[in-house]
Amino acid sequence: MRLGKKKGIVGLDIGSSAIKLVELKAGKNGKYSLLHAGHAPLSPEAIVEGTVMDSSLVVEVAQRLVQEQGVKNPGFGVSLSGISVAIRKISVPAMSEAELAESIHWEAEQYLPFDVNEVKLDYVPLGGDGDTMDVLLVAAKKDRIADYTGIVSQLGKVPALVDVDVFALQNAYELNYGETAGKVLALVNIGAHIMNVNILARGASVFWRDIVFGGNAYTEAIQRELNLTREQAEAVKTGEQLGDHTPQTILGVLNGVSEDLAAELQKTFEFFYTTSSHDHVEEIALAGGACQVLNLDGVLRERLGARVEVMNPFREIAYSESQFPPEWLNRHAPSMAVAVGMALRTAGD
Numbered sequence: 001m002r003l004g005k006k007k008g009i010v011g012l013d014i015g016s017s018a019i020k021l022v023e024l025k026a027g028k029n030g031k032y033s034l035l036h037a038g039h040a041p042l043s044p045e046a047i048v049e050g051t052v053m054d055s056s057l058v059v060e061v062a063q064r065l066v067q068e069q070g071v072k073n074p075g076f077g078v079s080l081s082g083i084s085v086a087i088r089k090i091s092v093p094a095m096s097e098a099e100l101a102e103s104i105h106w107e108a109e110q111y112l113p114f115d116v117n118e119v120k121l122d123y124v125p126l127g128g129d130g131d132t133m134d135v136l137l138v139a140a141k142k143d144r145i146a147d148y149t150g151i152v153s154q155l156g157k158v159p160a161l162v163d164v165d166v167f168a169l170q171n172a173y174e175l176n177y178g179e180t181a182g183k184v185l186a187l188v189n190i191g192a193h194i195m196n197v198n199i200l201a202r203g204a205s206v207f208w209r210d211i212v213f214g215g216n217a218y219t220e221a222i223q224r225e226l227n228l229t230r231e232q233a234e235a236v237k238t239g240e241q242l243g244d245h246t247p248q249t250i251l252g253v254l255n256g257v258s259e260d261l262a263a264e265l266q267k268t269f270e271f272f273y274t275t276s277s278h279d280h281v282e283e284i285a286l287a288g289g290a291c292q293v294l295n296l297d298g299v300l301r302e303r304l305g306a307r308v309e310v311m312n313p314f315r316e317i318a319y320s321e322s323q324f325p326p327e328w329l330n331r332h333a334p335s336m337a338v339a340v341g342m343a344l345r346t347a348g349d
C-alpha cells in the first residue's frame, strides 16, 4: 500500500539492448494508471556483458526518452542484475534489530562472493524459530551502482532507488496477477544478455538466479548458421524478414537455441530442488523481450513440464489508447516488466 506522502519514481531499466522507461500514477482506489512508457534501442557497444562501456551514448538515448515523454518527476530508479549483485538467504543466531545492524557486515562477509567493502548491503529479517533467524541479504557492487546512478545524474535527475531485476520483476507480477500462494512459480525474464529467474513458493520468493543466456544467443546462432550480419539476424529472429530462408529453416535454428535455454533453466530448477522441499516448478511466467522468440514457450512447456505464460506487466494498469497505441504497448510489454516493477516503488524504499 502506498502512503499519500511517499513519492512515486520513474523506472528506468537500462538494458544492454534497449532502455525502458515507465512512470505510473497511483489512484485513490489502489489502482495504477500509466503516465509514461518509452522504449529505445541501444547500440550493442554501449553496454557489453552488463558493463557500461559508453555512458555518453546511454545518456543520450535515455535523455531522448525523457524528453520525448515529457517526464517531470525528478526521482528515478535504476535496476541491477548479473555478476554485480548477490542475493542470499542466510541463517543467523536470533538477535535484536540493533544487534543485526551491527553484525550484518561480519555475517555478510562469510556468505558473499564479494569483498564487503566493495558492496552496498541491504537486508530484511525474515523471522525465525527462536534460536535462529533467516535474513535476506542483498549486496550490489558499489562501482556498478555508481555507473547506473551516474547516468541518472547526467540526465539531470535524482537517483532515488537502486532495485534488482528479480525483485522488480516480482513486484510487476504481483501487481498484475495477485498472490501466488499455493503454487511453485518461476518468473523468468529473458533479456538480450541475461535471464533473471525468481522462484516463488507459498507466496514468497525463495530462489534467485541470473543466468548468462538471452536473445543474443539466438541472434548469434542465426548469424552463424545462415551466414548473415547481426542486423539481418536480428530482423530474421523477430520475424521481420526472411531473406532466402524458409520459415522451417529459421524455426529449426530458433528451436535449437530454445532447447539449450530450456536445459539451462532445468539445471537451475534442479539446483533449487536440492535447496528446498519442492521438487516441481508448476508454472513459468515469462517476461523480457526474448521471451517472444517463436515457439520458445512450446519448447519450455515440453522440456520442463510446466504451464508457460507470457506475463503482461500492464494487465492491471489503466492507460489511454490514444497516448499508448495498444499495438505498440503489446509489442514492448514483455520487455517492460522490470521498469513497471521499479515504477511501483517509492523514493527511498
Ligand SMILES: Nc1ncnc2c1ncn2[C@@H]1O[C@H](COP(=O)(O)OP(=O)(O)OP(=O)(O)O)[C@@H](O)[C@H]1O
Residues within 6 Å of the ligand: 014, 015, 016, 017, 018, 019, 190, 191, 192, 193, 194, 195, 214, 215, 216, 234, 237, 238, 239, 287, 288, 289, 290, 291, 292, 293, 294, 334, 335
Ligand atoms: N518479437 C521478438 N522476438 C524475438 N526476440 C525479440 C523480440 N523482441 C525483442 N526481442 C529480443 O529481446 C531482447 C531484448 O529484450 P530486453 O529489452 O528485455 O533486454 P535488455 O533488458 O536490453 O537486456 P539485458 O537485461 O539482458 O541486458 C533482444 O535480444 C531482442 O532481440
Ligand SMILES: [Mg+2]
Residues within 6 Å of the ligand: 013, 014, 015, 016, 191, 192, 338
Ligand atoms: Mg533487461
